[in-house]
Amino acid sequence: MDRIRIVGGQPLKGRIPISGAKNATLPLMIASLLTDEPLVLENVPRLADVALLQRILGNHGVDIMVGGKRPGDGEYDGQTLHISAKRIVDTTAPYDLVSRMRASFWVIAPLVARMGEAKVSLPGGCAIGTRPVDLLLMALRHLGAEIEIDGGYVLARAPHGLRGGEIVFPKVTVSGTHTALMGAVLAKGATVIENAACEPEIADVADCLVKMGARIKGAGTPRIEIEGVARLDGTRHRVLADRIETGTYAMAVAMTGGDVMLDGARPELLQAALDVLVEAGVEIAATNEGIRVQRNGAGIAPVTVTTAPFPGFPTDLQAQLMALMTRAKGTSRITETIFENRFMHVQELARFGADIRLDGETATIAGVPRLKGAPVMATDLRASVSLVIAALVAEGETLVNRVYHLDRGFERLESKLSACGAEIERISG
Ligand SMILES: CC(=O)N[C@H]1[C@@H](OP(=O)(O)OP(=O)(O)OC[C@H]2O[C@@H](n3ccc(=O)[nH]c3=O)[C@H](O)[C@@H]2O)O[C@H](CO)[C@@H](O)[C@@H]1O
Numbered sequence: 001m002d003r004i005r006i007v008g009g010q011p012l013k014g015r016i017p018i019s020g021a022k023n024a025t026l027p028l029m030i031a032s033l034l035t036d037e038p039l040v041l042e043n044v045p046r047l048a049d050v051a052l053l054q055r056i057l058g059n060h061g062v063d064i065m066v067g068g069k070r071p072g073d074g075e076y077d078g079q080t081l082h083i084s085a086k087r088i089v090d091t092t093a094p095y096d097l098v099s100r101m102r103a104s105f106w107v108i109a110p111l112v113a114r115m116g117e118a119k120v121s122l123p124g125g126c127a128i129g130t131r132p133v134d135l136l137l138m139a140l141r142h143l144g145a146e147i148e149i150d151g152g153y154v155l156a157r158a159p160h161g162l163r164g165g166e167i168v169f170p171k172v173t174v175s176g177t178h179t180a181l182m183g184a185v186l187a188k189g190a191t192v193i194e195n196a197a198c199e200p201e202i203a204d205v206a207d208c209l210v211k212m213g214a215r216i217k218g219a220g221t222p223r224i225e226i227e228g229v230a231r232l233d234g235t236r237h238r239v240l241a242d243r244i245e246t247g248t249y250a251m252a253v254a255m256t257g258g259d260v261m262l263d264g265a266r267p268e269l270l271q272a273a274l275d276v277l278v279e280a281g282v283e284i285a286a287t288n289e290g291i292r293v294q295r296n297g298a299g300i301a302p303v304t305v306t307t308a309p310f311p312g313f314p315t316d317l318q319a320q321l322m323a324l325m326t327r328a329k330g331t332s333r334i335t336e337t338i339f340e341n342r343f344m345h346v347q348e349l350a351r352f353g354a355d356i357r358l359d360g361e362t363a364t365i366a367g368v369p370r371l372k373g374a375p376v377m378a379t380d381l382r383a384s385v386s387l388v389i390a391a392l393v394a395e396g397e398t399l400v401n402r403v404y405h406l407d408r409g410f411e412r413l414e415s416k417l418s419a420c421g422a423e424i425e426r427i428s429g
């Protein structure tokens with residue numbers, strides 16, 4: 001299994017190109033099931049999750065062709081996927097595929113909307129919490145689907161098609177909102193989604209659906225209105241920039257000091273996180289090219305942060321912020337409100353010498369003057385990258401094990417960081 005070796009101590013300087021967002025790419029690929037016309041997605045990141053979803057969609061009969069490089073394309077330009085779900089040959093998503101990636105469960109909505117039935121394995125548990133799907137199923141029921149759970153599979157049936165309805169989410173859920181949206185676009189009649197997730201990835205998927213002929217108003221706000229249509233066309237869509245990758249590299253620069261331009265980053269997608277970095281003493285400047293992040297000389301000031309749905313501070317940046325705060329001049333508090341068990345990085349950060357106390361959903365981080373490299377391993381994607389951030393300033397060598405978590409969500413992490421002066425390499429095998 002690959003490992004990443006890092007020797008800390010180098011400030012980051014240079015440019016880091018920001019890739020297309022994983023969390024928009026996955027539902028966009030799934031949206032291809034809604035039409036028998038080709039969907040072309042540009043700026044698709046090269047990630048393990050994308051490759052796995054290609055296999056899962058292939059199992060339903062979807063053809064995916066990866067476009068070749070065009071003259072002038074750089075090594076970091078995203079891929080172009082040509083996706084055609086002209087013929088869906090199988091409406092079952094099997095356990096061995098769905099259990100490996102949670103978002104693959106979301107195929108349930110377009111399959112039942114277009115084909116009238118779907119049989120999808122319940123998704124696997126994962127290291128950040130129990131992550132039930134009750135609200136996704138509630139949304140499908142409100143759209144007229146009959147739902148049964150049998151042998152670890154969810155069977156959703158709507159032989160005469162879905163029909164519009166009112167869906168009021170008791171809590172904000174990204175997966176629930178994607179499901180409701182993808183079901184409602186092909187339902188008969190009008191749907192209103194209340195307390196919808198406002199994450200930019202929802203709005204990006206809705207933009208693409210509108211180009212495909214869907215009638216959607218209010219995506220990106222808590223109230224989304226959809227008027228169902230009988231069929232959708234193909235289209236071409238460019239995946240928006242990854243705000244979590246952006247925030248992660250911004251925190252890496254904040255940690256090491258230095259000066260990096262995050263090319264293609266969009267500040268409005270992560271304003272809450274940028275505000276926290278400014279409070280911590282980091283200089284942030286939005287330019288036409290992206291976001292410039294600098295920290296020269298001044299130390300890191302402690303912060304108090306609570307994760308929240310968009311536009312709040314994202315849970316997907318919580319681990320990275322915690323890594324940064326291990327070196328703050330003072331005591332920080334970070335409260336996680338989205339996932340009940342998203343603190344697996346705490347025990348690993350302790351291996352570097354971090355001083356973190358956990359009390360329920362709040363972590364208290366007493367900044368320490370130095371971290372020391374260690375062998376570490378994490379059980380989820382963002383926790384893994386928080387260890388990379390700590391390693392970039394730790395004295396001596398760190399070996400990050402279980403790199404496959406990083407490969408799920410960070411495209412060419414080691415080459416992007418080494419191009420900015422980090423001493424980082426992948427050790428294969
Ligand atoms: C692929 C993708 O886009 N993943 C993101 C998505 O995950 P995901 O879509 O799974 O997260 P949700 O927004 O659905 O979950 C938010 C909260 O709602 C709970 N819940 C959710 C569904 C449900 O049926 N019942 C229920 O109780 C979850 O357990 C969690 O506590 O949004 C999260 C919150 O921004 C991010 O951390 C993930 O990176």
Ligand SMILES: C=C(OP(=O)(O)O)C(=O)O
Nearest residue numbers: 102103126316381382409
């Ligand atoms: C938790 C994440 O992804 P997923 O929902 O696919 O597990 C993430 O992107 O941080």
